Each structure stands twice: as structure tokens, then as C-alpha cells.
Amino acid sequence: MATLRDIKQRISGVQKTQQITRALKMVAAVKLRRAQQSIIQARPYAHRLGAIMGHIASKVEHNLHPLLEEREPKRVCYVIVTADQGLCGSFNQNIIRKADAELSQYQDKQAIDLILIGRKGRDYFTKRNYKVIGEYIAFFKNLQFSQAVDIAQLIMDLYNEEKLDRIFLIYNEFKSAAQQQVVVEQLLPIIPVIPEDETFMADYIFEPDAITILDTLCPKNINIQVWRVLLESFASEMGARMTAMEYATENANKLIADLQMLYNKIRQEGITKEILEIISGSEALKV
Amino acid sequence: MEDKFFKLEIVTPLKIIYQDQVKHIRLPGVDGYFGIMAGHAPFVTSLAIGEIKVDLANDTKYFATSRGIVEVLPHTTTILVETAEDASQIDIERAIYAKERAHRRMTEHVPGTDIDRAKDAWFRAVNRLKIARKLKEPESK
Known part of the structure; x- marks a missing residue:
């Protein structure tokens, strides 16, 4: 049977935990606001650039530019974006589960290259005998465009040297503070997209010519897409953490209420017992 | 039509x-x-x-x-x-400042300066100024 002091201690323990979860929630909320703003501002440009690339890819010969070329996928690369920290609900688990499912399609583990962004994913996949060609941890603290460019550069170099034939991104897409969606997306080669009113597309003109345009546009597109994905993931992480910590705080409240109730009951019992003892004592004296 | x-x-x-x-x-x-x-x-x-x-x-x-x-x-x-x-929202003073800074970079020849970038900055500043001023003093036709 728990003593009063035990329960008192547990209550104060839960209260301390609650203070931490509440603080984490507040921090996540502030970061979320900023992260949400950046992703919402970055999306229009990235989506439109991606669409234009798709249109161009549907109009030119694919061997015209290395970044469009469809090669036999001998070496496949997955870029997996997770968080550096836990305490964000099922954010990391969702990504890892999805990535595991994707990777299990391949017979030969050694034919896959992984680029791991975020400590959680790194810790998981480095232990599992995959070939890791890039890892980036403690990355989101101060997210800069140049970091996206670094990763994009690595990807493009390996692709151009034909060390990689196909590149996928796995990341959490930001829907709302309480909702993220795991997305698997092909980054390279660029998938052709035919515009909605394609009847007019017969004579799609390039000026000065397709190669010049692709040369400037392709690297920029990869940079921007990687950047977008980093922002999506960061905003999702903050959203997930805020929601998870909100639940944890509420849960602590419930726990404290229950414990308090138990405490009161035991205290009441004790008092009742004491009164009984006193009464029976005085009854005994009367006789 | x-x-x-x-x-x-x-x-x-x-x-x-x-x-x-x-x-x-x-x-x-x-x-x-x-x-x-x-x-x-x-x-x-x-x-x-x-x-x-x-x-x-x-x-x-x-x-x-x-x-x-x-x-x-x-x-x-x-x-x-x-x-x-x-x-209508170009800050003329800032554009002038950017132009001068780019000009200094181009002419001072400090080692390690990216001349192409400085030139680019200069062109952008001049362009901003030209457009902003045109709006302030409408073309007389």
C-alpha cells in the first residue's frame, strides 16, 4: 500500500515532467510558426519550377541533358529525412517504417545508397548494413539554403558520374500542425509532366535553345527541391513535437488529478481510522 | 477588338x-x-x-x-x-548605397573579391534605380 509520502512524491515528479513537456511544447510552437511561414513561402516557387522542368522534360529528347536521362536503375539512392531529436510522436517512426518498406523491394542491400539527414534516421540505418554515402546530423538547428545546395551538389555529382541512376526522397510533408504525410518522391531523373492543355504544346519553343536552358535550370531545380524538402520536414517535425507535447502535458494533468484523488482518499481513510480509535478508546474508559 | x-x-x-x-x-x-x-x-x-x-x-x-x-x-x-x-516600392537610398558598395568592390581590387558578383550587384542596383526614378518622374510624352 502506497503511503501518503510516496504519492506526494509521485505527484511532484509528474508535475516536473509536465513542466518540461509544457516548455518543449512552447518552444516547438514558436519554431513551428517560423518554419510554417518559410515552407509556405518557398512552396510556390519550388512547385512552379518543378512543373516547368516537367514540361520541358516532356518536350525534349532525354539524352539531351544528363539530368533528364533515364538510365537502367542499377544504383538507386534514397535520401531519407528524419529529425535530430525524438519527443515528436510518431514522426520518426513513420518515416523509418515507410523507408524500410521501400528498401525491402530490393534484393541486394548493397545496390542501394543512402543519404541520411537527421540523427534518428542515421542511427537506425547505419546499424542495418546499408551503404551510406552521406550523413547530415545536427542540421536543422540553423537551416541555411547553402546546406541544401551542398546536398544537391553531392547528388548531382554522383548522378553525373553515373554512380547513381535514380534518386528518391523520403520525407514528411507538412499538412498542418497536427498532420504530416510521409512522401516518397523521385528527384532524378526528372519525370516528364504534360501540361493540362497539351494541344498547344506541339510547338513548345526554347530560346535560346533547350540545352542552355536546361543547363541553368536543372541544377537550380535540384537545389530548390532539396531546400523545399528540408523545410517541409522541419515544419512537420515542429508540428509533430508540438502536438505530442500537448498530449503529454494533458496526460500529466490527468495523472496528477488521479494521484491527488488517491492521496485524498488515503488521507481520509487515515483520519477515519484515527477517529475510530479515539472513540473506541473513550468508550472503553466509560465502562 | x-x-x-x-x-x-x-x-x-x-x-x-x-x-x-x-x-x-x-x-x-x-x-x-x-x-x-x-x-x-x-x-x-x-x-x-x-x-x-x-x-x-x-x-x-x-x-x-x-x-x-x-x-x-x-x-x-x-x-x-x-x-x-x-x-513604387523600391527604396532609392538603399539602391544608391548598393550601387556604391558594388562599385567599391569592383574598383578596389581587394584579393578574394568576386568581381563577377560585384558586377552583377552593380547592374541590379543600376536597374532598380532606373526603374524607380522613371516612376517618380513620369516620361513626358
Whole structure:
């Protein structure tokens, strides 16, 4: 049977935990606001650039530019974006589960290259005998465009040297503070997209010519897409953490209420017992 | 003839600068300015530093812009540029300052200076100034 002091201690323990979860929630909320703003501002440009690339890819010969070329996928690369920290609900688990499912399609583990962004994913996949060609941890603290460019550069170099034939991104897409969606997306080669009113597309003109345009546009597109994905993931992480910590705080409240109730009951019992003892004592004296 | 309109979007990495139904636009192509009206053949081209002129039903807008790309589709034209500033919102003092700073970089020859970048900055500043001043003192016709 728990003593009063035990329960008192547990209550104060839960209260301390609650203070931490509440603080984490507040921090996540502030970061979320900023992260949400950046992703919402970055999306229009990235989506439109991606669409234009798709249109161009549907109009030119694919061997015209290395970044469009469809090669036999001998070496496949997955870029997996997770968080550096836990305490964000099922954010990391969702990504890892999805990535595991994707990777299990391949017979030969050694034919896959992984680029791991975020400590959680790194810790998981480095232990599992995959070939890791890039890892980036403690990355989101101060997210800069140049970091996206670094990763994009690595990807493009390996692709151009034909060390990689196909590149996928796995990341959490930001829907709302309480909702993220795991997305698997092909980054390279660029998938052709035919515009909605394609009847007019017969004579799609390039000026000065397709190669010049692709040369400037392709690297920029990869940079921007990687950047977008980093922002999506960061905003999702903050959203997930805020929601998870909100639940944890509420849960602590419930726990404290229950414990308090138990405490009161035991205290009441004790008092009742004491009164009984006193009464029976005085009854005994009367006789 | 009735005016035909098409949808124009000017988008930078930071935000959507402008979005509307417009009548005619004039863009700074790499080989000089060119115009686009509704029903233009679909095409893609690069843009240089310069001025975007947008004709609406009864208004005209100017934007200072730097390098980018434009895609023209039958009903929509999308302009993706590094920067685009509404001419009426250009800060002239800042532009002058940027121009002077770029000029110093170009002339001082400090080792490690990226001359091409300085030149680019100078062109952008001059472009911003030109467009902002044109708006302040309307062309006398």
C-alpha cells in the first residue's frame, strides 16, 4: 500500500515532467510558426519550377541533358529525412517504417545508397548494413539554403558520374500542425509532366535553345527541391513535437488529478481510522 | 477588338510577388525586350536583369527584376525570378548605397573579391534605380 509520502512524491515528479513537456511544447510552437511561414513561402516557387522542368522534360529528347536521362536503375539512392531529436510522436517512426518498406523491394542491400539527414534516421540505418554515402546530423538547428545546395551538389555529382541512376526522397510533408504525410518522391531523373492543355504544346519553343536552358535550370531545380524538402520536414517535425507535447502535458494533468484523488482518499481513510480509535478508546474508559 | 487577358504570375523564392489577369507584358529577355499577349505560342526562355512592364485593363505596373525564367502557356504565363520589386516600392537610398558598395568592390581590387558578383550587384542596383526614378518622374510624352 502506497503511503501518503510516496504519492506526494509521485505527484511532484509528474508535475516536473509536465513542466518540461509544457516548455518543449512552447518552444516547438514558436519554431513551428517560423518554419510554417518559410515552407509556405518557398512552396510556390519550388512547385512552379518543378512543373516547368516537367514540361520541358516532356518536350525534349532525354539524352539531351544528363539530368533528364533515364538510365537502367542499377544504383538507386534514397535520401531519407528524419529529425535530430525524438519527443515528436510518431514522426520518426513513420518515416523509418515507410523507408524500410521501400528498401525491402530490393534484393541486394548493397545496390542501394543512402543519404541520411537527421540523427534518428542515421542511427537506425547505419546499424542495418546499408551503404551510406552521406550523413547530415545536427542540421536543422540553423537551416541555411547553402546546406541544401551542398546536398544537391553531392547528388548531382554522383548522378553525373553515373554512380547513381535514380534518386528518391523520403520525407514528411507538412499538412498542418497536427498532420504530416510521409512522401516518397523521385528527384532524378526528372519525370516528364504534360501540361493540362497539351494541344498547344506541339510547338513548345526554347530560346535560346533547350540545352542552355536546361543547363541553368536543372541544377537550380535540384537545389530548390532539396531546400523545399528540408523545410517541409522541419515544419512537420515542429508540428509533430508540438502536438505530442500537448498530449503529454494533458496526460500529466490527468495523472496528477488521479494521484491527488488517491492521496485524498488515503488521507481520509487515515483520519477515519484515527477517529475510530479515539472513540473506541473513550468508550472503553466509560465502562 | 476586345482585349484578351491571360493569367500572369511573378514568383520569387521568397513569395508570390504578383498574380493577376493581364493584357500585355514586356519582359527583359537575354537578347533584348520582348512582349507577350494572350494566345502566344508556348515557350520557355531565360530573363536578364531589367524591367517587367505589365499592362492591365487601365493601369500599368513596373517591376525591377533580376535573372530568371519565364514559361508561356496558352492561358498562363509564369515568371520565376530571383528577385522582383514593385517599382513604387523600391527604396532609392538603399539602391544608391548598393550601387556604391558594388562599385567599391569592383574598383578596389581587394584579393578574394568576386568581381563577377560585384558586377552583377552593380547592374541590379543600376536597374532598380532606373526603374524607380522613371516612376517618380513620369516620361513626358
